[in-house]
Amino acid sequence: MLKKNAKTLENAKTLEKEIRPGKFHLAKLKFLMILAVIGPGIIAGTADNDAGGIATYSVVGASFGYKMLWILVLITFILAITQEMGARLGLVSGKGLAALIRENFSLKMTVFIVAITFLANMANILAEYAGISTVADIYGVPRYIAVLLAGLAIWAIVYKGSFKSVQKIFLTSSLLFLAYVIAGFLARPDWHEALKGSIIPTLEWNRDYFYTAVALIGTTITAWGQFFVQSYFVDKGVASEHLKLSRVDVYLGSLWTNLVAFFIVIATAATLFKTGIKIEDAAQAAKALEPLAGSLSKHLFAWGLINASLLGLAVIAMTTAYVVTEAFGWEGRVDLKKESPAFYKLFTICVFLSAAIVLIPKLPLIPILVGSQMLNTFVLPFLFIAILKLLNNKTIMGKHRNGLFLNILSWLSVGFLIAMSLTLVFMTVFRH
Amino acid sequence: MIFLSQLLKSEITDNKQEVVGKLKDVVVETRKNEYPQVIGIVFQHKKDLAFIPYACIENLSRAEITLKKSDCWKINYEFSPKEIFLARDILDEQIFDIKGIRVVRVNDLQLVKIDENFSLVGIDVSTKALFRRLGLADWPLLRSSESKFIDWHNVNFIKGTMGSLKLKTPYQKLQKLHPADIANLIENLTLHESSKVVQAIDEETAAEVLGEVEPEYKDPLLEHINAKNLAGILEEMPTDEAADVLQDLSEPKRIEVFRKLGMRKAKYLHNLTKYEEDKAGGLMTTEFMSVPEDCSVRQAIHKIHQKSDEHGSIYHIFVVNGEGRLAGIVSIRTLLLAKGNTKIKDLMSRIVRTVRIRTPAKEVARIMTKYNLLSVAVVDKQKKIRGIITVDDIMRLLVPDA
Numbered sequence: 001m002l003k004k005n006a007k008t009l010e011n012a013k014t015l016e017k018e019i020r021p022g023k024f025h026l027a028k029l030k031f032l033m034i035l036a037v038i039g040p041g042i043i044a045g046t047a048d049n050d051a052g053g054i055a056t057y058s059v060v061g062a063s064f065g066y067k068m069l070w071i072l073v074l075i076t077f078i079l080a081i082t083q084e085m086g087a088r089l090g091l092v093s094g095k096g097l098a099a100l101i102r103e104n105f106s107l108k109m110t111v112f113i114v115a116i117t118f119l120a121n122m123a124n125i126l127a128e129y130a131g132i133s134t135v136a137d138i139y140g141v142p143r144y145i146a147v148l149l150a151g152l153a154i155w156a157i158v159y160k161g162s163f164k165s166v167q168k169i170f171l172t173s174s175l176l177f178l179a180y181v182i183a184g185f186l187a188r189p190d191w192h193e194a195l196k197g198s199i200i201p202t203l204e205w206n207r208d209y210f211y212t213a214v215a216l217i218g219t220t221i222t223a224w225g226q227f228f229v230q231s232y233f234v235d236k237g238v239a240s241e242h243l244k245l246s247r248v249d250v251y252l253g254s255l256w257t258n259l260v261a262f263f264i265v266i267a268t269a270a271t272l273f274k275t276g277i278k279i280e281d282a283a284q285a286a287k288a289l290e291p292l293a294g295s296l297s298k299h300l301f302a303w304g305l306i307n308a309s310l311l312g313l314a315v316i317a318m319t320t321a322y323v324v325t326e327a328f329g330w331e332g333r334v335d336l337k338k339e340s341p342a343f344y345k346l347f348t349i350c351v352f353l354s355a356a357i358v359l360i361p362k363l364p365l366i367p368i369l370v371g372s373q374m375l376n377t378f379v380l381p382f383l384f385i386a387i388l389k390l391l392n393n394k395t396i397m398g399k400h401r402n403g404l405f406l407n408i409l410s411w412l413s414v415g416f417l418i419a420m421s422l423t424l425v426f427m428t429v430f431r432h
Numbered sequence: 433m434i435f436l437s438q439l440l441k442s443e444i445t446d447n448k449q450e451v452v453g454k455l456k457d458v459v460v461e462t463r464k465n466e467y468p469q470v471i472g473i474v475f476q477h478k479k480d481l482a483f484i485p486y487a488c489i490e491n492l493s494r495a496e497i498t499l500k501k502s503d504c505w506k507i508n509y510e511f512s513p514k515e516i517f518l519a520r521d522i523l524d525e526q527i528f529d530i531k532g533i534r535v536v537r538v539n540d541l542q543l544v545k546i547d548e549n550f551s552l553v554g555i556d557v558s559t560k561a562l563f564r565r566l567g568l569a570d571w572p573l574l575r576s577s578e579s580k581f582i583d584w585h586n587v588n589f590i591k592g593t594m595g596s597l598k599l600k601t602p603y604q605k606l607q608k609l610h611p612a613d614i615a616n617l618i619e620n621l622t623l624h625e626s627s628k629v630v631q632a633i634d635e636e637t638a639a640e641v642l643g644e645v646e647p648e649y650k651d652p653l654l655e656h657i658n659a660k661n662l663a664g665i666l667e668e669m670p671t672d673e674a675a676d677v678l679q680d681l682s683e684p685k686r687i688e689v690f691r692k693l694g695m696r697k698a699k700y701l702h703n704l705t706k707y708e709e710d711k712a713g714g715l716m717t718t719e720f721m722s723v724p725e726d727c728s729v730r731q732a733i734h735k736i737h738q739k740s741d742e743h744g745s746i747y748h749i750f751v752v753n754g755e756g757r758l759a760g761i762v763s764i765r766t767l768l769l770a771k772g773n774t775k776i777k778d779l780m781s782r783i784v785r786t787v788r789i790r791t792p793a794k795e796v797a798r799i800m801t802k803y804n805l806l807s808v809a810v811v812d813k814q815k816k817i818r819g820i821i822t823v824d825d826i827m828r829l830l831v832p833d834a
Contacts (some may be wrong), residue, residue, distance in 0.1 A: 095621075095622075095625075102524050102537070163652070235622075237623030
């Protein structure tokens, strides 16, 4: 009897502890809650540094040295603002961006945005495969083997995994971008110059400079990045009371993304720019780094590119599936395979169709990539105007809608992006 | 029959052949158990919405929209919450198709003339409707596809509101479905939406629905339901299921839910959650019917009548001796066929298969299958019953992907 009483007492104590947690326990709970929210922002941010991004950063450093670093600082803020808008929209409405556009704007507008995003995404996935192929060339692996392996790996991870396991893999991949930070240090950059380039804006009045600057912004602020961050927050099921934590997540993501970009730029600035070596893509950068900064730098660049391409591939293919299914009412999610046939069909098509296309011999890859970037820049203004209208919609956003300050900040960013996209269109049309 | 998309943006002309404006929306009034009736149309007049009552409309068709008079429209018309704007509130939204048991997006609305008045009869969810709205309906390749209509009576809105109308029982039609079907439906929604649905339907149904939701979807869904509602739902669940749910929750959520539950219930469930899930202790429910040896059949049946609402399913009655130890079991069938004054101890079978709290779940399933047991008692060292496991608790182990 005594024993029984003791046991009941002990149970009551543990229950008491669970209901009224102590200080240490509270800290642990808080940490658990943070882990439950954090993720989408970091993943969406780092995925912006995909194969195209790495190539652009490498070219920026190799052609202009430290001079364009200040643009990266600017992009960090713009990315943070735009990604926060996506996160807030997703958390409060509980819906993806494509679904919201369908419900609040005309069907024609929806179809227009979805179609362009679809094309741009497909072309972008080609770029990821191309990134993998060029690394395969460095190591003498046949291209088709590398492409097929990459496609299968990504397909298996998303198709076979649960939301949690997929997210873990994505986050690990985000951390692996550390490779570029190391490569940056190995290149022994001139820190003084790097700091100066980051703080003091310099402009050069020539085509090359503008073209590269626009490409630099266009590779980081993307339509798919905007769709992805919102849908991924929704798919994860983060509730609107966690808005603050989600903001932290998004800001961390933007910071990490551009920090990685910063180190890529200074790595090539300290080596290739200094010796006057011109490059066109990231794999060339890796090869060119070997004699200047040692073979470790080459491997870091090469494997970093594979990692970036794979993450980009998975994220963009998933985004395409989210966008199309949301717009037409076949909503799907990572955790429910049986219930989301449309989502997985689209994902599978994106991964394997583009793998097949990229293996076509003598495929004119460069025009496709330029086209993809053009489409992306073209759709951005429409997308952001829609986002801003939604953020000001009282029935959707309630008390979380944009205030005056946020509106000014958002319109400044969006205005900047629109100006940039018009410049790009202008420069492409009047090429000569 | 006419489609909403064919009316939108059409010119409205009055009796003097002058254009009044372009149709912006069609307004209907909801009526209980009937199709919503068109009560008027709306067009944009400068910065305001102008309303034309149905009585003033001469002709409402695909070809033309004409009015009987020229001055019968009103600005600043006060709409009642019962009045719904078709394009604003329904078109392009997601709905539950109660008959087809699926979640679909509204691609168009079908209006039919019934006795002089137009009513909203069906909802078109086909791809054809999309093509029609994009002006591609006559393209040769797209012409063949068929329209798919859902009758208005089989539609339930996912939002839970219609326009400004807040419904008291927003998921009335949905709730009539089998809980397994409701579970299938809400799995198609975002967690934000599905948790709202679960919170809005009555707790008893919600408890059953949660029991049917796919395990991969259940965990995140539970996290998303607010603690107060979840506590209410847990009260409606059999204790073994409730304990499972609590075990699956994240620690912060579990604490919140414990706080909302009554202290007694919380203690009780807390004890259960400590049993490992893949052992008999985790499978069992602590609600079972037990009677003393010397009670009569009549008394036993009376007890069942009294306590039946506490128990999910009763297959056996467990008989305990004076020291509280398991003495035997009596099946409901035996009980029903016996005379009222027979003593239970003369009816019960004394050879009883039992399992222990730490018996692995697989082993429990094996024993129950081998001896064809509908329920088995979980006993401790002293042969005292700690709980029972019924056949529905182990079914999932036998056929995992059903």
